[in-house]
Amino acid sequence: MxxxxxxxxxxxxxxxxxxxxxxxxxxxxxxxxxxxxxxxxxxxxxxxxxxxxxxxxxxxxxxxxxxxxxxxxxxxxxxxxxxxxxxxxxxxxxxxxxxxxxxxxxxxxxxxxxxxxxxxxxxxxxxxxxxxxxxxxxxxxxxxxxxxxxxxxxxxxxxxxxxxxxxxxxxxxxxxxxxxxxxxxxxxxxxxxxxxxxxxxxxxxxxxxxxxxxxxxxxxxxxxxxxxxxxxxxAGLLSGKGSAFTPVDGPTVVLAGSCSGATREQVRRHAAQHPGLALEIDKIMSGTLTPDQAAFFLMERIRLTPICYSTATPEEVKAVQDRYGREAVAEAIEGFFGELAVTLNNRGVNRIIVAGGETSGAVVSALEIDRLDIGPEIDPGVPALSGSRNGPLALALKSGNFGAPDFFDKAAAVLAGKGVGGMGTEDKSAGGAA
Missing domain, CATH: 3.40.50.10840 (Putative sugar-binding, N-terminal domain)
Incomplete structure (x- = not known):
């Protein structure tokens, strides 16, 4: 190295x-x-x-x-x-x-x-x-x-x-x-x-x-x-071998935990074209919404690249933090997304797109992946990644402020090896709030 x-x-x-x-x-x-x-x-x-x-x-x-x-x-x-x-x-x-x-x-x-x-x-x-x-x-x-x-x-x-x-x-x-x-x-x-x-x-x-x-x-x-x-x-030290990334065939889910302006717009656009599950923090904190319930909603719509998201304006985030405490809210949301990712992967989802640094950390830690190969760039600063858990697994981990408005569809295409813009929209329905 x-x-x-x-x-x-x-x-x-x-x-x-x-x-x-x-x-x-x-x-x-x-x-x-x-x-x-x-x-x-x-x-x-x-x-x-x-x-x-x-x-x-x-x-x-x-x-x-x-x-x-x-x-x-x-x-x-x-x-x-x-x-x-x-x-x-x-x-x-x-x-x-x-x-x-x-x-x-x-x-x-x-x-x-x-x-x-x-x-x-x-x-x-x-x-x-x-x-x-x-x-x-x-x-x-x-x-x-x-x-x-x-x-x-x-x-x-x-x-x-x-x-x-x-x-x-x-x-x-x-x-x-x-x-x-x-x-x-x-x-x-x-x-x-x-x-x-x-x-x-x-x-x-x-x-x-x-x-x-x-x-x-x-x-x-x-x-x-x-x-x-x-x-x-x-210095003549590079081999020129390039990337070891391998595209993955299978279903795709989007998990968005960032509250940045860029991610909120990406979520809005994706949820207008694909099924979406909006998480309510009060239900997560009270335990009335579980990762298993969220997984059921997503798996019922898995062919349509569904999205599960917890995004809010800065004012809404502060209000929730004031009720429960900043660290408690962060821990609960990250734990929810981590458990949800594991549940989805155990049920056959092998392409996961994640928005938000803390959310991405929670997801990858929960999946217990030890290393990832680097693939093509989806948008500036965000590559496709491939690893292994229950077979081949492809990921896109996006910082909150990164990516174009149509990032999620582009990421789904690249993870599948179809090239940017290769994913069509199969259904116009959006889901409900949970």
């Missing part, structure tokens, strides 16, 4: 794996820290953790365990992947994990760059933008778990770290890889462990990537990996 990656959630892991696979690296996504060595032909390994919203100390411990395993695989470089909207709290977990990894590797001056221009995430003068809005005005300030109210990444990251936070401005990036390398070396000399670096285009990310050829540690969103495969290619 050449590049060892640690991702703080499951959709972020597949997003990063997608970037590396497109760059020509034979890539495998591992679910949690593996107990066995990676396959000998794995060039990039992405260890998917569910550590974004847990206590910082636990996130550090899990990340160091992943680093230990990746070092045992012989990796030459390591990457800590977090969300392109820098999802975290003033207590962590980006800063604590980044510093712990840097300390373990004996390095400072590590890039911290969540930029992903393809999806509108750019950094200028240390501030994170989502399209034409500052992060704090993008809707992320209302996130139920990690509300992002400060777009100044230097200031926000400084709340989480013990050492100073550096910054490399866009003018330095525009000057080329050598200028970036010099700036990072100077930052390390000043004792700055993590260094925010500006990037407003993919070209900037390729420039930064070229500057990081010898960097022990890189941190950021999936975009920071754009230029890394080329470093290994220039």
């Amino acid at each position: 050449l590049l060892g990656c640690i991702a703080d959630d499951f959709t972020g892991a597949s997003d990063l794996a997608n970037t590396l696979a497109k760059g020509g690296m034979r890539t495998t996504q591992f679910i949690g820290v593996p107990a066995e060595p990676a396959a000998g032909d794995c060039e990039a390994g992405v260890v998917a953790l569910k550590s974004r919203s847990i206590p910082a100390a636990a996130a550090v411990a899990q990340s160091l365990a992943a680093l230990k395993w990746l070092r045992q695989q012989g990796c030459r470089q390591f990457l800590f992947k977090y969300c392109s909207t820098f999802d975290s709290t003033p207590q962590g977990n980006i800063g604590p994990v980044g510093e712990a990894l840097a300390e373990a590797l004996g390095t400072r001056g590590a890039v911290a760059c969540p930029a992903f221009p393809t999806t509108g995430r750019t950094i200028y003068q240390g501030h994170l933008f989502v399209k034409d809005r500052l992060l704090s005005e993008s809707g992320m300030e209302k996130h139920p778990l990690t509300p992002m109210t400060d777009p100044d990444l230097r200031r926000f990251l400084a709340l989480q770290t013990k050492t100073p936070v550096g910054h490399v401005p866009w003018a330095t990036v525009d000057a080329g890889p050598d200028a970036v390398k010099t700036a990072l070396k100077e930052a390390a000399g000043r004792g700055e462990t993590l260094v925010i670096i500006d990037a407003i285009s993919d070209a900037d990310l390729f420039t930064i990537g070229a500057a990081l050829a010898e960097a022990p540690l890189v941190t950021g969103g999936s975009g920071i990996a754009l230029g890394l495969p080329e470093n290994f290619r220039k």
Whole structure:
């Protein structure tokens, strides 16, 4: 293994794996820290953790365990992947994990760059933008778990770290890889462990990537990996074997737990064309709606690519959290979707499309899949994935804000190997609320 990656959630892991696979690296996504060595032909390994919203100390411990395993695989470089909207709290977990990894590797001056221009995430003068809005005005300030109210990444990251936070401005990036390398070396000399670096285009990310050829540690969103495969290619280390993804024949279900604006629109569109089961949180909390009942509804309509969803506006989410408590609601919904996915797979569903990082983590953990092969890109940042449970299993794990309005139909087509847009609509009926 050449590049060892640690991702703080499951959709972020597949997003990063997608970037590396497109760059020509034979890539495998591992679910949690593996107990066995990676396959000998794995060039990039992405260890998917569910550590974004847990206590910082636990996130550090899990990340160091992943680093230990990746070092045992012989990796030459390591990457800590977090969300392109820098999802975290003033207590962590980006800063604590980044510093712990840097300390373990004996390095400072590590890039911290969540930029992903393809999806509108750019950094200028240390501030994170989502399209034409500052992060704090993008809707992320209302996130139920990690509300992002400060777009100044230097200031926000400084709340989480013990050492100073550096910054490399866009003018330095525009000057080329050598200028970036010099700036990072100077930052390390000043004792700055993590260094925010500006990037407003993919070209900037390729420039930064070229500057990081010898960097022990890189941190950021999936975009920071754009230029890394080329470093290994220039060194003659890539095999050129490509992806091991295999499409799967069988029924498809969509499970949506994200409350982002993008997912709500995707759910609205899909439920207008396919049967849909809207989950009522009060019924989940009281136990009057069970995963088995939801599975029965979906299996009755399984030929029609049904959707089961728990989406709401930020105001509705807050009202539910006020009634039951934020952690209790999150645990109940994630547990419901995880058990539902297992029940559906046990009944023959072998293509599952999941929307939402926390929901994806719950589903994959419940299915107890240990590794996934990376397939073709469905939409920017979201690849098709294949694994095995009760036979072949295909997955799409979508971060809440990713994907076009028709993402679910496109994903169903790609998982089946039919190509984007290959799925027709068999029925116009939508289901009811539960």
